[in-house]
Amino acid sequence: MKIATFNVNSLRKRLPIVLDWLAQQKPDVLCLQETKVQDSEFPLLALAPSGYHITFRGMKSYNGVAILSRKPPEAVFHGFDDGGESEDARLLRVVIDGIPIVNTYVPQGFEIDSPKYQYKLGWYERLRQYFEKHLSPTKPAIWCGDMNIAPRPMDVHSPEKHLKHVCYHEDARKVYERTLAWGFQDVFVKLYPDRRQYTFWDYRAPSSLEANKGWRIDHILATAPLAEQCTRVDVDVEPRRAKDPSDHTFIWAEFSV
Amino acid sequence: MKIATFNVNSLRKRLPIVLDWLAQQKPDVLCLQETKVQDSEFPLLALAPSGYHITFRGMKSYNGVAILSRKPPEAVFHGFDDGGESEDARLLRVVIDGIPIVNTYVPQGFEIDSPKYQYKLGWYERLRQYFEKHLSPTKPAIWCGDMNIAPRPMDVHSPEKHLKHVCYHEDARKVYERTLAWGFQDVFVKLYPDRRQYTFWDYRAPSSLEANKGWRIDHILATAPLAEQCTRVDVDVEPRRAKDPSDHTFIWAEFSV
DNA sequence: GCTTATGGTG
DNA sequence: CACCATAAGC
Numbered sequence: 001m002k003i004a005t006f007n008v009n010s011l012r013k014r015l016p017i018v019l020d021w022l023a024q025q026k027p028d029v030l031c032l033q034e035t036k037v038q039d040s041e042f043p044l045l046a047l048a049p050s051g052y053h054i055t056f057r058g059m060k061s062y063n064g065v066a067i068l069s070r071k072p073p074e075a076v077f078h079g080f081d082d083g084g085e086s087e088d089a090r091l092l093r094v095v096i097d098g099i100p101i102v103n104t105y106v107p108q109g110f111e112i113d114s115p116k117y118q119y120k121l122g123w124y125e126r127l128r129q130y131f132e133k134h135l136s137p138t139k140p141a142i143w144c145g146d147m148n149i150a151p152r153p154m155d156v157h158s159p160e161k162h163l164k165h166v167c168y169h170e171d172a173r174k175v176y177e178r179t180l181a182w183g184f185q186d187v188f189v190k191l192y193p194d195r196r197q198y199t200f201w202d203y204r205a206p207s208s209l210e211a212n213k214g215w216r217i218d219h220i221l222a223t224a225p226l227a228e229q230c231t232r233v234d235v236d237v238e239p240r241r242a243k244d245p246s247d248h249t250f251i252w253a254e255f256s257v
Numbered sequence: 258m259k260i261a262t263f264n265v266n267s268l269r270k271r272l273p274i275v276l277d278w279l280a281q282q283k284p285d286v287l288c289l290q291e292t293k294v295q296d297s298e299f300p301l302l303a304l305a306p307s308g309y310h311i312t313f314r315g316m317k318s319y320n321g322v323a324i325l326s327r328k329p330p331e332a333v334f335h336g337f338d339d340g341g342e343s344e345d346a347r348l349l350r351v352v353i354d355g356i357p358i359v360n361t362y363v364p365q366g367f368e369i370d371s372p373k374y375q376y377k378l379g380w381y382e383r384l385r386q387y388f389e390k391h392l393s394p395t396k397p398a399i400w401c402g403d404m405n406i407a408p409r410p411m412d413v414h415s416p417e418k419h420l421k422h423v424c425y426h427e428d429a430r431k432v433y434e435r436t437l438a439w440g441f442q443d444v445f446v447k448l449y450p451d452r453r454q455y456t457f458w459d460y461r462a463p464s465s466l467e468a469n470k471g472w473r474i475d476h477i478l479a480t481a482p483l484a485e486q487c488t489r490v491d492v493d494v495e496p497r498r499a500k501d502p503s504d505h506t507f508i509w510a511e512f513s514v
Numbered sequence: 515g516c517t518t519a520t521g522g523t524g
Numbered sequence: 525c526a527c528c529a530t531a532a533g534c
Contacts, residue, residue, distance in 0.1 A: 009534090010517055034534090036518065061518045062533070108534060148534095202534085203515035247516075247534085266524095267527060293528070318528050319523085365524065459524085460525035504524090504526080 001097065003029040004252035005144040005218055006239075007105070007200070011035040011066065014246055015046050017239050022050045025236070027252055028070050029096060033105035033146045035064030042066075055094055063089035065103050065145070069096050077134075080126055087123075093134070099226070099257070100135055104145035109166035117166050120148070124175040128182050137183025140226040140257065146200075146248065147219050149176040151186065154196050155216035167217055184221035187230040187253045197235045200248045209240060220253045229256045258354065260286040261509035262401040262475055263496075264362070264457070268292040268323065271503055272303050274496050279307045282493070284509055285327050286353060290362035290403045292321030299323075312351055320346035322360050322402070326353050334391075337383055344380075350391070354514070356483070357392055361402035366423035374423050377405070381432040385439050394440025397483040397514070403457075403505065404476050406433040408443065411453050412473035424474055441478035444487040444510045454492045457505045466497060477510045486513045 004027040008014040011032060022030065030052070037043070037058045047054055053072045057079075058064030067073070075095040079088030090105045104127065109120035135141045150168050153159040162168040180186065188195070198214025205213060222230060232254040240249040261284040265271040268289060279287065287309070294300070294315045304311060310329045314336075315321030324330070332352040336345030347362045361384065366377035392398045407425050410416040419425040437443065445452070455471025462470060479487060489511040497506040 013517075034517090110533085203517090204534090206515080244516095270527075291527095367524085460527085461524085463525075501526090 002027045005031040007033040007146040007248035009246040030068040031103035032066040059089045065092040102143040128179045144220040157213040185227040259284045262288040263507045264290040264403040264505035266503040287325040288360035289323040322349040359400040385436045401477040414470040442484040
């Protein structure tokens with residue numbers, strides 16, 4: 001099974017890139033974040049030629065997640081079910097071939113001193129409880145998406161400059177780590193612990209891509225039984241260099257199941 | 258000498274269309290209106306490959322005129338010099354090969370009952386005085402641009418419906434006619450008095466182009482000695498059918514000088 | 515920088 | 525319908 005994740009930063013603007021990538025890479029599952037389209041305007045027709053089944057939940061302007069899969073999902077779940085904000089434009093879970101796949105667009109958090117950052121930290125806490133409720137660390141499961149966390153110093157350019165950045169701050173990395181500790185392994189780190197490879201380069205620094213000033217904040221994780229079967233992981237940088245790119249690019253993993 | 262005029266409706270948005278047209282038609286002079294770009298942001302670099310000399314004056318958001326010429330102008334004059342509003346983002350005059358060329362983007366006038374319409378009528382009056390001051394009807398001179406006037410019934414679809422339209426109202430046509438009477442001849446009318454050919458089709462009516470519901474409001478005029486040497490005039494409709502078009506298209510004239 | 519939304523212009 | 529400006533989010 002080949003699974004990929006991509007923060008599209010507007011699905012409508014990125015349709016050519018998504019369609020090209022599906023045709024070339026033929027993943028079994030592609031998780032998308034920041035579709036930025038409400039369900040009534042979701043571009044189903046434009047994606048139909050791909051032949052993928054599509055599960056999605058969005059809203060106006062912001063957020064929005066979708067899962068494209070070669071097989072139809074056996075089950076679909078939107079958002080949290082803990083009584084808080086449902087966040088179904090940020091959290092989508094499907095079951096495919098009996099394997100639960102969780103797609104998240106985790107809140108970015110704005111600034112360390114802001115309520116939004118506290119909300120982000122709480123979001124990871126809720127997610128860990130969600131895993132406890134719905135998944136088992138001893139059974140196959142996949143979690144992927146834009147986590148808005150660079151877990152290690154080598155996952156961000158100039159880490160010392162970003163100690164107070166909401167995607168690298170100690171508290172954020174700790175809560176992320178604790179969420180993983182429930183039972184998820186980062187398959188990129190597992191296979192290539194020394195590889196420095198980013199998945200996001202800010203639009204704002206024009207030279208960010210050329211100078212490779214990026215962040216690894218898009219991740220694919222698997223529970224132990226599945227992580228052991230991960231045969232390959234790779235980041236495809238080419239779509240970031242394409243015309244009218246997202247500020248993120250694709251990361252994909254292959255599992256021998 | 259081949260001279261053309263085109264209301265670009267944002268030069269930045271229309272760069273591909275302008276560059277293509279220059280490369281294909283190779284006019285000696287191209288007058289542009291509604292560049293909608295202030296001078297500090299004028300896309301000189303993007304136009305440089307054309308090899309044309311560029312004279313321009315613009316402002317934020319609205320108006321803006323430019324003249325592209327194969328030869329450098331021998332003189333350049335911006336706006337009125339009568340002590341009123343200078344209007345240099347609407348009026349540009351250059352001298353090329355000894356021939357004065359006046360490029361105007363005449364105010365549209367909003368509605369008949371509005372002060373803007375009175376301003377438009379006054380603008381034509383000022384322009385006539387400008388011609389008296391700076392030009393001679395017995396010497397070669399060219400005036401072109403977006404005049405926001407359909408001079409004859411056949412220059413607008415359903416003229417009877419537009420009697421109170423600021424681009425067809427009796428008063429506007431009269432003041433335009435009086436400005437011409439100073440000494441300018443419409444070379445399109447001179448050469449092809451019976452030809453019905455529009456230069457503008459509103460974006461708002463989606464079928465305006467297909468149904469040919471347009472206006473002839475972009476004009477090329479010449480003083481008598483030059484008008485007599487006009488060998489050809491044509492409207493090129495193709496750019497209006499191109500991808501991301503302006504709502505106007507090019508009109509050009511050839512003079513045997 | 516690039517996306518979104520809104521409100522104003524012709 | 526397609527521009528413009530502004531403001532928000534990342």
